[in-house]
Amino acid sequence: MTSRRHEPGEYVLAVDSGGSGLRVALGTVDGDAPLATAAAAEPVRTGPAGIDAAHLLELLLPAARHLLAGRGDATVVAAALGAAGMATLGDQLRAELPAALAAALGVRRLALAADAVTAYAGAVGQRPGAVVAAGTGLIALGTDLTQWRRADGWGHLLGDSGGGAWIGRAGLDAAMRAHDGRRGGSAALLSRLEAVFGPAQELPGLLYPRTDRPAVLASFAPEVAACAAHDPVAGAILRDAAEHIAEAAAAVCPAAGLDGAEYEVALTGGLFRMGDPLLVPLREKLAQRLPHARAVPGSGDPLTGALRIAQALATGGLRLPHHPTLLCVPVPSPVSAPEKGHDQG
Known part of the structure; x- marks a missing residue:
């Protein structure tokens, strides 16, 4: 993957889903810290089919739209989601989230990671260790x-x-x-x-x-x-x-x-x-x-790691190894027009 120039109005989205709830951060492609964060205190449900993709979207989308509100024609060029249980319980997320986030938020590139991977990216970065x-x-x-x-x-x-x-x-x-x-x-x-x-x-x-x-x-x-x-x-x-x-x-x-x-x-x-x-x-x-x-x-937590992964994905600089369950980067599909409401709180 080659690097690309980013434009004004392009953002990245980071998500950390764990046992105590779901956290979301909005950042720029090259910023060191998030511009804003939001959280849902309710943890994402897990059922017979694994982590519940519909429930995750129910918690994530309002928070993401709140973070994007007032930012004009904002484009989410990349997103990274780290979730506890992703490696063994994430089949539904891997199957449904790429298309759902493209349709709802216009997400162009998406990485789905186990929380241990986002913890690694937050603590070590993209170096061996x-x-x-x-x-x-x-x-x-x-x-x-x-x-x-x-x-x-x-x-x-x-x-x-x-x-x-x-x-x-x-x-x-x-x-x-x-x-x-x-x-x-x-x-x-x-x-x-x-x-x-x-x-x-x-x-x-x-x-x-x-x-x-x-x-x-x-x-x-x-x-x-x-x-x-x-x-x-x-x-x-x-x-x-x-x-x-x-x-x-x-x-x-x-x-x-x-x-x-x-x-x-x-x-x-x-x-x-x-x-x-x-x-x-x-x-x-x-x-x-x-x-x-x-x-x-550790120099950063899993939300920091998710933000770093999203930024690397946006610029074509993701060097952490892809893996079917630990760090999955689905092939981009054509982006549907996102749902209206980015400018609603």
Whole structure:
């Protein structure tokens, strides 16, 4: 794809769809920051057919039209949408969104990405490297700019090792062991369990009926971090988490080349706000496993990454590798006239 000159009135649209809602940003083709943002607090529904394309459009289109209002004959030359679950649940989005966004907003080029890809673009940009996105769950993604490599992100029952739910569950397990008098228990974590949830024996009745069990488990992870400095069991849990995170990063980071290039491993997501109790052992593990890489804090969030992808798509400068489910760029189709209403709030 060759680069093209952009004209006044040309804009790009970025979308980040996650568990807490949907965010939209409008930017220029070459601007560093969005011109304006909008949000819908309601998350996009997921059903038997995967992520619900009609519901996503129901949330996205009013927000996009609001951002375009008052901008005259605005043209959306490119859009990028990152969504949690895109890789495994995005078939309906890939089938329906290109034509729908072309018809409704006149979108000329569209990229559909997994949220791990937009997190990568926000944190690393379009350079070889890796990103570990960790919050309640955990996924690692890396590229040498020829292909993507993914590790974990399989959910709290099958993986997400080292993530918030994993740490919280390990902490609660140690607390319950102390309650029972079993090996590996932690009196400090038992005390925190009782302070947060009430009597230990009542925890199963509180936890198991919840549909948001991963979030409930992850809510205990900060308690583990708070105990780590004085409780050896809590400290060991965070060291184990650091080992899992480093393993995931090593699985996806490009191998050291003959030129000795140093790659960045960006750490992004709420888990890393734990600070030193997790970051100190994690830096040690990363240095052991990836001596050719440098751990850095993520410089941008997934919405920033979606904006960068849309800008690169608009100028013909997208260097991140295409992938059928991780980063899909459908072949442009003839653009229908967009629906009226861009100038309506």
